Every structure is written in C-alpha cells, then in structure tokens.
Amino acid sequence: MTEILVLVDHLEGAVRKPTYELLAIAKRLGTPSAVFIGGADKADAAVAAVTKFGAEKVYVVDDAEIKGYLVAPKAEALQQIAAQASPGAILISSSAEGKEIAGRLAVKLDSGLITDAVDVQVDGGSPVTTQSVFAGNFTVQAKVTQGTPIITVKPNAAAPEEVAGAGTVENVTVTISDSAKKAQVVASQPRQSSGRPELTEAAIVVSGGRGTGGDFSEVEGLADSLGAAVGASRAAVDSGWVPHTFQIGQTGKTVSPQLYIAAGISGAIQHRAGMQTSKTIIAINKDEEAPIFELVDFGVVGDLKSVLPAASSAITASKG
C-alpha cells in the first residue's frame, strides 16, 4: 500500500490532537507515515505518541538548524521526504502555518492543493474531500487531479483511532537552502495557557461579545461549568477585553463544535462565517431582533448578566 505522509503538528514535542485525526484519515487512504520536524531530544516522546495512533513509520527531522525560520524550511524538508517516499497523499493540519507549508509544497511538487477539508473519504483509491465554503453556506466535494494530493484538514474532521502502528523510525537528513532561511522569528512571547480546551478542537464553545460590557467572568463561568473553550466577537477583541486568538469569524478562527453558545453577540455576517456550521447553536441576547436568533436551536431573550450565572450554577449543581 502507498504511504500517506502526515506532518506532525506539535508544540515542543507535545503532539496536538489534529495530528491523530490526520493519522486516522491516512489509514483510509494507505499506510500512515508521520513526519516529525523538531528537536532531537523531543523526538522519542513524539514518536511514541504517533505510533500509539497508528503511524507505521515515523520520519524524524532534527530541526536544530532551521528552528526559528518560518514555513519555507519545513516545505523543503517535506519535499525531500516526498521524493524518497513517493506518497499517495500528504496531509497537513489546517493551521495558518500548515496551509502555508502546503502552499509552498504544492508549488515545489507541481501538485494540486485542497485546503480546509472537513472530511476526506476514498473514491477509486484517491482522496475525495469535503469543504465548507462561503461562510458555511455551501459544501463542496473535490479531488486533486495532478501530482501528489496535498490536503490540509480542519480539526474534528475525523475521530482519532488508538490502534498502534509499527512506528519504525527513520532519521532523515535534509538539506535546507539559504533562501529558505530568510524570514526569522526574532522575538517570541508564549501565550499563557488558560487551562481550557483549544478553541478549534473544543466540543463546546461559549463566546462573549460587546454585550458583556467588558466583563467576561460570566462567559468564563458558563464555559467552565460545561468544560468549554471561550471565544469572542471582534467587537470584544477590538475593545481589548480578550486577545485576538479568542476571535471567531472571518478574520478569526472557524469553529464547528457540537455546541456553540453566543452571549451578547449580535450575529454579524463576519461572525457567522466562523461558527455557522456548529451542530447546535444557543444565543443569549437582550434584543429579540438580534440576527443571531435566526441561527439558533435555542435562544433566550434576556440579560446575560443574570442568565449566565444562573445557568452555570444550575449546571454545576446538576453534576452533583
């Protein structure tokens, strides 16, 4: 069976959940091979993690020489591994960096690229993707017709499968050109972890907007009672109440959780673009005319300052 390359998305060796989803998709298409580009001292942990979720082979690239350079070196490394493995497809997480790596790789390999797949199935041996486009108003089925299909996949596109693979390690030495080392991270300030689930991966998201008046404690309280991630509208971000990484919408994150709760958010088209495909939608807004109510499965016309805390305590109480 042909190898399917999966680029491991990790933070200092800690593998992120979307990678396991990619491995499950790779299994449908062929034999999953993971590609780990990272610190040599972090490789063992990452190899163990991806093996547990089905990697038959793991290519390990020591990033000592390319750490701190953006996108281009990773695309070169993948190109060299692809030349050796002749994979049936290359799967990458749909993060900002993942998509750019995929874009450069597509040019290098003269191969078609599909981004932001929400599902990947097999048809006649080749991958068929589903994309959700135009603010989630259409779904599109597509396939790559030339070269090695390069597909970036959104979080939650598949369920991880904990079935161990062989995990055979192959250390790869890659040659990185000087021109790939021209954009460099000169300073980096890591984000404080909130202890809550990752926004794009969470099963439940509770978001607050301008209607919070700047106090997110009620939104956070409801999120914590449900084990949810916290999101926000651009109005809340622009007001400086929460960081930009919380923003949901056209110029923020796209989420598609089981449950999305919007509190004090009017439901502008740019906000909808980021949450419209959520399975169940709830809104709390004091204006019964707010456009967000057009989308909801359940809505409460009321003041979030009283509805959210009361709901949080009821939920916490119901859990005993």
Add this chain to the structure above:
Amino acid sequence: MNIVVCVKFVPDSTADQAFESDNTVDRVGVPGLLSELDEYAVEQALQLKEKNEAPDSVTVTALSVGPEGAADAIRKALQMGADAGVHVVDDAIAGSDALATSKVLAAAIKKVGDVDVIVCGMASTDGGMSVVPAMLAERLDLPQVTFASVIESQGNQFRIKRDGDIATEVIGAVAPLVLSVTDQTGEARYPSFKGIMAAKKKPLESYSLADLGVDAGEVGLSAAWTAVDSTEARPPRTAGTIVTDEDGSGAKALTEFLASKKFI
C-alpha cells in the same frame, strides 16, 4: 522603492453567493468588489509609501488577476492612493486554482520589475485559502512575512508582529519580500473626492497571458489540478425555540434544553 499590492475582485459576500453549472463561482450574476480584506493591504502599502523618506520615489502598483470587473477593484485602490494599476485579464484564466493564480500573479510581478515589497491580504473573502502569499514567495524565491498585525520598516529591513496561536511573534526579514496583513493593522482609508478625481488620470495597464509569456494551457479550469465534483447549498437551519427570560425562567429553560441534548 517599488511596492505591488495584490487585490482580488470577489463576489460581494453580503449578496447571495452561488456556483455555476460547471461548479465555478458565479462571478457574473453576483455583484463584485475589491475584497474587503485587501483594503487593509492597500492601506499598508500606502502607509509604507507615506512613511518613506522620499515618498515620491515610491510607486505603489495595484495588481489584480480577474475578469473585466476586476478593473473596478484596481480603480478603488487607485482612488485610495495607489499610483498605477495592472490588470491581468484573459478568458483562459477563468476557473484557475491557487497554483495557476499564483503563477499568473508571479509573472505579472516580474513584468512590473524590480519589486521590493509585495503586499497581500490575509485571505480572499471568497476562496479564503490564505495560501497565495506563500505560493508567491515560493515562485519568486522571496522570504515571506505573513499575517502581520503591525509592520515596521527601516530601509529594506522589515519587522512584523503576528498573533499566533502559541505565541505572539516578531518576524524579521530583508526586502525584497512578500508581506500579508490582517485586519488588525488598522482601518483602511476611504477614497477622498480628490483621490477619486486623480484616479482617472492614473495609468491602468491591461495584460493578457501572452503579454506575460504564460502558456494559456497551464491555467484555467481545464488545467486546474483540483477538480470540484459537486457543490451543494447548506440546508437552512430549522427555526429554533426562543424564550424570554422572566425571573430566572430563561436560565431554567436553557439548562433543560442542554440536558435534553445530553450536554449535561
């Protein structure tokens, strides 16, 4: 200094977007305009010019690859203050994928010649792939500094700030380079009356693929390396239940709804 700002002509996202029978985007029946997110790119290109020691020595060229109507998107950029426009228009381009689009854009940038900075938006508002800037950097062998929320430059040294998921980063590179900017860079200016009048006299060149030396067989729907099999409108959401909160009844109903859906 030469700055090229890439602007895409897109269907108005507030109108009903649609697909044609060949599964390409309906770019005729739906009114088009300059992609809102590319206005931020034009704004940053103009600010780079204005902050330069010798603004008059800086030329900002607005470049668009697209159908006839794309000239409107370029004209809007000229009205905002860009100095010149380049429109690549050719029937053979219709239905191009991102690879082909980036190939045509790269050829047009080479035609402009001696470009120091290429400014792009963070994503188009229709395809929204966020890959064209990286593809341009690859094709032109330039460094990319993308998703900038703040841009600083001194001579040919550039530093941008970007808000990543894991960290806020400062990225440095030396021009020539490809830059992409987010809506965090600050509101774009409106064309002034003076700007609108001045734009009428600004050069707007139109090129075909042959003018750029790009083989028509390498672009367009037939050459696209991705094929769309089907498109389907999302079924409308069924109307939900809406309750009005009175003395805590809202929270109670909300909790019951969550329980009925097994979220608690």
